[in-house]
Amino acid sequence: MATTEISVDxxxxxxxxxxxxxxxxxxxxxxxxxxxxxxxxxFMTLLTSVRSLDDITLNGPFSWPTxxxxxxxxxxxxxxxxxxxxxxxxxxxxxxxxxxxxLASLGAFALARFRFKGNLFIYFTxxxxxxxxxxxxxxxxxxxxxxxxxxxxxxxxxxxHGAFQIGFCTxxxxxxxxxxPGEIFDAARIDGASEFRIYRQHVLPLTLPAIAALAxxxxxxxxxxxxxxxxxxxxxxxxxxxxxxxxxxxxYIQAYNIQFAGTLIAVIPTIVLFIFLQRYFIQGLTMGxxx
Amino acid sequence: xxxxxxxxxAAGAEARxxxxxxxxxxxxxxxxxxxxxxxxxxxxxxxxxxSVWMGFTNSDGISQQDFIGLDNYQRLVKDxxxxxxxxNNVRWLIAFITVPIAAGLSLALMLNNDLPGTRFFKAxxxxxxxxxxxxxxxxxxxxxxxxxxxxxxxxxxxREGMPIGFLADPNxxxxxxxxxxxxxxxxxxxxxxxxxxxxVDQTLVEASLVDGASRWRAFKDxxxxxxxxxTVIIVVISIIDALRSFDLVNIMTRGGPxxxxxxxxxxxxxxxxxxxxxxxxxxxxxxxxxxxxxxxFVYLRRMLRDELEY
Numbered sequence: 169m170a171t172t173e174i175s176v177d178x179x180x181x182x183x184x185x186x187x188x189x190x191x192x193x194x195x196x197x198x199x200x201x202x203x204x205x206x207x208x209x210x211f212m213t214l215l216t217s218v219r220s221l222d223d224i225t226l227n228g229p230f231s232w233p234t235x236x237x238x239x240x241x242x243x244x245x246x247x248x249x250x251x252x253x254x255x256x257x258x259x260x261x262x263x264x265x266x267x268x269x270x271l272a273s274l275g276a277f278a279l280a281r282f283r284f285k286g287n288l289f290i291y292f293t294x295x296x297x298x299x300x301x302x303x304x305x306x307x308x309x310x311x312x313x314x315x316x317x318x319x320x321x322x323x324x325x326x327x328x329h330g331a332f333q334i335g336f337c338t339x340x341x342x343x344x345x346x347x348x349p350g351e352i353f354d355a356a357r358i359d360g361a362s363e364f365r366i367y368r369q370h371v372l373p374l375t376l377p378a379i380a381a382l383a384x385x386x387x388x389x390x391x392x393x394x395x396x397x398x399x400x401x402x403x404x405x406x407x408x409x410x411x412x413x414x415x416x417x418x419x420y421i422q423a424y425n426i427q428f429a430g431t432l433i434a435v436i437p438t439i440v441l442f443i444f445l446q447r448y449f450i451q452g453l454t455m456g457x458x459x
Numbered sequence: 460x461x462x463x464x465x466x467x468x469a470a471g472a473e474a475r476x477x478x479x480x481x482x483x484x485x486x487x488x489x490x491x492x493x494x495x496x497x498x499x500x501x502x503x504x505x506x507x508x509x510s511v512w513m514g515f516t517n518s519d520g521i522s523q524q525d526f527i528g529l530d531n532y533q534r535l536v537k538d539x540x541x542x543x544x545x546x547n548n549v550r551w552l553i554a555f556i557t558v559p560i561a562a563g564l565s566l567a568l569m570l571n572n573d574l575p576g577t578r579f580f581k582a583x584x585x586x587x588x589x590x591x592x593x594x595x596x597x598x599x600x601x602x603x604x605x606x607x608x609x610x611x612x613x614x615x616x617x618r619e620g621m622p623i624g625f626l627a628d629p630n631x632x633x634x635x636x637x638x639x640x641x642x643x644x645x646x647x648x649x650x651x652x653x654x655x656x657x658x659v660d661q662t663l664v665e666a667s668l669v670d671g672a673s674r675w676r677a678f679k680d681x682x683x684x685x686x687x688x689x690t691v692i693i694v695v696i697s698i699i700d701a702l703r704s705f706d707l708v709n710i711m712t713r714g715g716p717x718x719x720x721x722x723x724x725x726x727x728x729x730x731x732x733x734x735x736x737x738x739x740x741x742x743x744x745x746x747x748x749x750x751x752x753x754x755x756f757v758y759l760r761r762m763l764r765d766e767l768e769y
Contacts, residue, residue, distance in 0.1 A: 192574060199569065203583045209598045209642070210586070212608055216601075229608050230615065271495040278491035288766065290492065292759050297503045299755045301703045303727045304748035307513055307741055308506030310732075311520075331502035334495050363487045392591030394706045399732070410593045414710060417597060424601055431594050442589045446582055449589075453647070454654035 217241070217428035224424060237425065244416065244430035252405065253412030254433070260325045260408055261390045267330030268386060269379055272337030276375075277367050279338065280345035281353065291342060298335030302395055305332075310399055324400040325408070329390045337382050340455050344378040345371060377448075378455065384445045385452035388438045409434045507748070513741035520737045531742035541743070544714075544721040547633050548702060548747075551722065554637045555644060555701040556694050562641075563648030563693075564686075568678075570649070571656045581653065585646035592643075596710030599639035600626065603711075626712055629719035636707050636720055644700065648693055655689030656682075695758045702751050723747045 204211075212229065217240055219233040227234070244250050279291050309328060310319070318324040348371070356366045394410040401407055404415060413434050420426040442449055514531055518524040535541045570581050587595065602608040603625035610622040625635040659682055667677045705724035708714060714721035714729065723743055731740025 195569075195572075195574065196576070199580055203580055206584055206642075207586070208608075209602060212602070213598050228606065228611050230611055267498075271498060274491045275495035278488035282488035284485065284488045287488070288763070290496065292763070293504065294495075294499065295762065296752075296755050296759055297499065297507070299699050299751070299758065300503070300507060301699075301724060301744070301747050301751050302705070303724050303744035304510045305503060305506040306510075306728070306744065307520075307731055307737055308509040309502060312502070312506065327498075328502055331498040334499050335503065338495065363491075367491070388589055392589075392593075394591065394593050394710070398709075410591050413591075413593045413597065427597055427601075431597050435590055435594055438589045438591070439586075442582075442586070450585075450650060453650060 213428045213431060216424055217432050219425050221423055221425055240425045240429035241433065244426050244433060248416045248420070248426060248430050249404070249412060250409070250416065250430050250433050253407055253409040253416075254437075256322070256406055256412070257391055257408040257410075257437075259322050260329070261387060263326045264329035264333070264390050265383060265386055267326070268333035268337050269383060271330075272334045273341050273372065273375060273379065274367070275334070276338045276341035276345055277371050279342045281371075291338070294335045294338040298332070298339065306395075306399055309396075313400055319400060320402045320406065322406060325393075325396060328396055328400065329393065333386055333390065337386065340382055340452070341375060341378055344375055344455065348374050377451075380445075381448040381452035381455060384441060384448040387441060388449070391438055510741045510748070511745050513738055514745040516738045516741075518737040518741070519735050520731075521735070524738070527738070531739050532746075534739065535742055535746070540718050540721060540726055541723075543718050544723045544726045547720065547722050548704070550633055551637055551640070551701040551704050552698055554634075554641060555697040558641050559644040559648040559697065560690070560693060562645045563650075564652050566645070566649040567652035567656055568682075571653060581649075585650055587643045588646045588650075590643070592706030593710055595639055595643055596707050599635075599642075599707075600711050603635055626720075627716060629716055632712060632716065632720040636711050639711070640704065640707055644697070648697070651689060651693050651696075652686065655686050659685045691761065692758070695754050695761075698754045699751055699758075702747060702754075 215233060216224065216229065218236045218238065219240075220235060220237045223231075223234045275294070279287055313319040313324040313328070318327060352370055352374075353366055356370055361369070391408075392410060393408070394414075397408050397411040401411065404412075407415065413430055416430045417427050513524070515526055515528060516524045517527045517530070566584055570577055570584075604610070605622040605624065605627075609625065613623070624631070626632050664677050664681050667681055668674075672680070703724065704722050705728065708720055708722050708725045709728065712720045714725045718726075724747060727740045727743040727747065730736045730743060
């Protein structure tokens, strides 16, 4: 009797069957308001984005909108330039994603499956590099992109993100490949398969879950990048949605409704991705945090 | 893990018996690695080293780049903006290793159950993490305005007098920006702790409770020590993130007013790309990187220890 009493008390740690209705009630009464407060900035953004400017100045941020102005969204999309900023973000993100994932998966295979001189050193260089503050790379990367005539083109961003993200992707994929049982490789080797065939026919399909997780995460990171877009792309025509949004903000300084409509449009891709691929996203992040 | 290392060793033994195998084996890893290494060296490792060199020059990005020894560093030590920025980075760092860890751990403990709706709550607390820093900057700048969300709310709650200048008051501005950053960081830390809690052996906790340990003691003496490895990783990652802080400062205040919210990364950006003091900027970047590298090494050393355990 006493034991059940106590284990009921430990509700935080134990499984659902041990929860008493009372405690469950407390849990919801506490968590739901907390979450609502946590998300206030997002609700207010939603609310403000559909209001007219007069309504905002007249009634302050806390009143209900007097009218729903969907016009704000089309203004941000067309005049604000969000339509091409969005397009640019996709043009940059997708090829960069392909570059970093494919190259990292090749490298990760070698680092996970072969014993050779410098293995750990190379692996640690990839991991360490991915943790550097960006400022240490800024000036040389800016120059290099100038020298190679990539500066102020999509390619500057594609190549840089593609290269930089190899570090983190190699880290995650290498650790993932190491969990694949070695028998699979040995069997293939005995059958006379070349190492590249082993990689393509056995490793690649098995690492797909990890690649999916990484792709979701990396998509968000590259899509949300602000700093490199600031440094490597000048022309408004080529700006991705992050620096684009910053310019839109400069144009519509006090027009929070337009700014917020633009903001909401800008977050749609990553939010949609997060909603549908949440599991992968979270896996990607926790895989990266070590064991 | 032994499972995977044993066959690998066996494969190595087999390779030793057959010379032809060994030959292919020796080159193959490098063939797989050549492209990633080439690209990474060109855009990450090379630039890092080149920055260090630039820090010893007077480069202005156009006409000159002469070696001037430690001049940039001597100038830095006397530069008030450098010390303000450095001090602000320390504030970021302290905030990042305290608030998100306490709040993230509390959230994780609270949400570590499978009641209906919990998945959704987790996603909710975590959602700021998928927003870009520009989006967070735009939203929070508006919230901090004199007639923005927070001031209006305080007024509604009965606060009187002038609105608080969250982004204008030199004493407040850095903390205000950090506030926005914490909103994002906390969900991330929560997630890492939730992953960490999965590895905590529940039977141990339950056993201690059966033995009459208090709820707090079970947490302090069993759960917390088991979370220690995760905590170390989180602290190191948080420090590295705090040193990287740039986007929000650049978007919300550009380091103002009067550099009071400046951080090293933003100072470097202004020196290098606004004032064209590229040599000086590179020196700031080098200092920033050196501080980070200390913590990156802590992180890598931990990883190395795990590696050698295999």
